[in-house]
Amino acid sequence: MTLTAPVPAPVRPAPTRRPRRRGWSPYLLIAPTVVLIAAFLLYPIGSVFYYSLQNYNVTQPYDDGFAGLANFRHMFTADPLFWQSLRTTVIWVVAQVVLQLLLGLLLALIVNERFKARGFVRALVFSPWAVSGVLATGIWVLLYNPTTGAAHALSLMGIGSGDTAVLSQPTSAFIAVIVAELWRGVPFFAILILADLQSVPADLYEAANTDGAGRWQRFRYVTLPHLRGAIVLTCLLRAVWEFNNVDLIYTMTGGGPANETTTLPLYVARQALTDFNFGYGSALTVVSFLILLVFSVVFLRVTKYNAGRD
Amino acid sequence: MTSLPLTRSGVQAQRSAGGRVPVRANPWPGRLSRVARLYGPLALYGLFTLIPFYWMLVFAFRPAGSDRPVPWPLSFANFDTVWNGVGFSTFFLNSVLVAVSVMIATTFVAVAAGYALARFRFRGKGVFVLVLLCTQFVPGAMLLIPLFVIFKQIALINNLGSLIVIDTVFQIPLAAMLMSTFIRGIPFELEEAAMLDGCSRLQAFRATILPLMQPALVAVGSFAFIGAWNNFLFALMFISRQDRFTIPVGLSYTLGQYNIDFGALAAGGVVAAVPVVAVFAVVQRYLVQGLSAGAVKG
Structure with missing residues (x-):
């Protein structure tokens, strides 16, 4: 039976678990995830930092504008709540x-x-x-x-x-x-x-x-x-x-x-x-983010999480 | 005090005489300790879990003015009030629309990303995984303000589309990691064989992986459904028209009344709980593997 077409020999010499393939396929596959996360998670996080430096109150639009660190000053010195x-x-x-x-x-x-x-x-x-x-x-x-x-x-x-x-x-x-x-x-x-x-x-x-x-x-x-x-x-x-x-x-x-x-x-x-009060709310958010970040780092250090892994 | 050891040995003798040799030397204290160790705490915790549910059912199904601890005679008057009077029929449809859309969108996006993570090596993969992991720490409540501004700019305020988009975004990272873990567990040789037989990569995926992925699809879809069904803050912030309310917002307005109609509140709670409980009943088998694969093992 010589009619059988020669089967192309597998290029891979030894079977590897994951194929090394370059090209656009993986990027196309993760594109929806990347776009959604960038637009609705990363961009909003960035804009919170921007708003925290602004006077931004929907009910008082005439006061809107750059505020510097005024929101934070108010938070730390004049806001017991x-x-x-x-x-x-x-x-x-x-x-x-x-x-x-x-x-x-x-x-x-x-x-x-x-x-x-x-x-x-x-x-x-x-x-x-x-x-x-x-x-x-x-x-x-x-x-x-x-x-x-x-x-x-x-x-x-x-x-x-x-x-x-x-x-x-x-x-x-x-x-x-x-x-x-x-x-x-x-x-x-x-x-x-x-x-x-x-x-x-x-x-x-x-x-x-x-x-x-x-x-x-x-x-x-x-x-x-x-x-x-x-x-x-x-x-x-x-x-x-x-x-x-x-x-x-x-x-x-x-x-x-x-x-x-x-x-x-x-x-x-x-x-x-x-x-x-979007400006002040954003300033509170920024402080919350920083607290969470510091807490997470300290927590992982104190519990030596990585040391416990093989 | 002396009678206790006697009884023990007596029982032991009886057991041995019956031909069944007990593994433990003292079966009775063993059984007692099993009650103290297992059934007692389990019953206590079961009561803590179930009494609140039971309370809701009693108030939902009891006729107005009744003080009985059981919902008898059964009355559906409270359901008539919330469904037709308060508008839960509309809220229910809105919630179903949002939750089903989120479920479908999350599943598609997560399968694509999970497949890429499991089967490809590509530049930026490490960063991508790191970002997915870090999103677990991003609080939805903290993003109310910037997201409101974004949705206002793209005219999705008072539109259920905003909820579909944002609920999907918050479901994707966990879902993608779960999918990737699952696909990694399927031998690549299956796809390889199909591709050697002349299938394209997509055909190979559909022929070999998709049929095996059913449990993962069910788990991811159900998590997405439950998450979207339960979301409250985004719906509260982005939707102000009553005909676009979802169930949690409707429920919170029932709660916010000055004179709460407790029968209506309980009936609304039952309406809110039924779909989630149904989905939970399906998915709870996968819950243990699913959550740990996605959230802890990363």
């Missing part, structure tokens, strides 16, 4: 990340065990992850409200007086917002930690068992070191996201009572949404 919101932000982020990490770790360890209907139970306890901030507010307002809430239901059963207006006291409002966000945020931590738990090599546990390690020792010397990388990165991502979390607080308390629950991003959002 900036400092207050900064403090609130720190408490908010620390509380959320620490509590979500502890509860998420526990939840992940629990649903990683074998038990009946595990898949269904996982879906159930993870489901608040899919709920939006506004919907979470709607649900928890029902629970917090003195006429419809849990306190009212308990008082019908004879427990408590039932007239607790949780959201109108500064301290209880802050705790209430934290609990509602935990409800939504713990599943995320649990999901990520669970993913990493499943990748712990089983022979490590066997080796630990052979050495006579107990449950706690297995957790302390096998599981925890394995999870370290994921925990560090999840904490960082979560800290940034909780820093930026506005939906839930904005709809639940609006930053009140008495601005006690106003975080820095919420303050920015109010500048944009209700005060229309």
Whole structure:
């Protein structure tokens, strides 16, 4: 059978995983992503820096113009709400990340065990992850409200007086917002930690068992070191996201009572949404960016994230 | 105190006599510790998760004025109020339009970028990946002001197009990285074989990779849908006409009333939750691998 056309021999001598191909194809493929990110993420970030040096208030267009550092001077010297919101932000982020990490770790360890209907139970306890901030507010307002809430239901059963207006006291409002966000945020931590738990090599546990390690020792010397990388990165991502979390607080308390629950991003959002002071809002944004940047760098340094990698 | 060890050994003897040799020496304390360690905390956490949902369902389906802890007799009056009175039928359609568009757009763009990352080496790839990773740190709330200015300039304020564009932009980085991770896991030899058989690169992709990518497509599409469906701040900032509201904005206005109609609020919440819960039920199987592949392993 000499009719067979000679098959062109593969150019590649040894099969390489990824072909080295030059040309336009990869650039065409990433072009939509690049254009969208450049136009709607990178350009806006750049313009925030520009606006922060301007007087730019939609309601007072006659004052618009170059302002130099006046916005920043006002922020640092004449705006107590900036400092207050900064403090609130720190408490908010620390509380959320620490509590979500502890509860998420526990939840992940629990649903990683074998038990009946595990898949269904996982879906159930993870489901608040899919709920939006506004919907979470709607649900928890029902629970917090003195006429419809849990306190009212308990008082019908004879427990408590039932007239607790949780959201109108500064301290209880802050705790209430934290609990509602935990409800939504713990599943995320649990999901990520669970993913990493499943990748712990089983022979490590066997080796630990052979050495006579107990449950706690297995957790302390096998599981925890394995999870370290994921925990560090999840904490960082979560800290940034909780820093930026506005939906839930904005709809639940609006930053009140008495601005006690106003975080820095919420303050920015109010500048944009209700005060229309784009210049000052942009200056607050720039400061927030810088805080996030410094925080991320310091966090990665302190936790020696790269050192833990192979 | 002395009776406890006796009972233990008694049970042990019974077990051994039954022919089934227990692995653990003390089955009863084992079971007790399983309750304390596993079922107890799980039940507690389950209550914490489910009571809020249940509360919403009770208020949504209960007739006005009822004080019962169960939604019985069932009443759909609250749904009539939000759907026809408040205008959730319009909000719902708007949200569906936005979320489905974002889902389709994100999937296409992410598959293209993910394929390029998985299968090509090109100049600037490192920078591209770095930018994708860094976008995880870009806060949407912080970009309200410049984005408002941009959308005003291109006349997309009060237009659902602005939401489709910006929600897609915020979904793409994670989706592209997820796709790239997934495609990298498919052997290149499959495509190579198809190309040696005379397929073009695109044909080879369609014939070999696309059929294998179904789980990744489902995961990315669902994440995009949920993200777009839940987005609130952009919709609040860019849309002020009530006939263009999306569900979260509509819900926030129900919340903002001086005298909140709690039945309507709960019914609106159910309307907002149903599509997300349905999508979540589909996607939760992929959630664990998906999120970790995209967000942590990078």
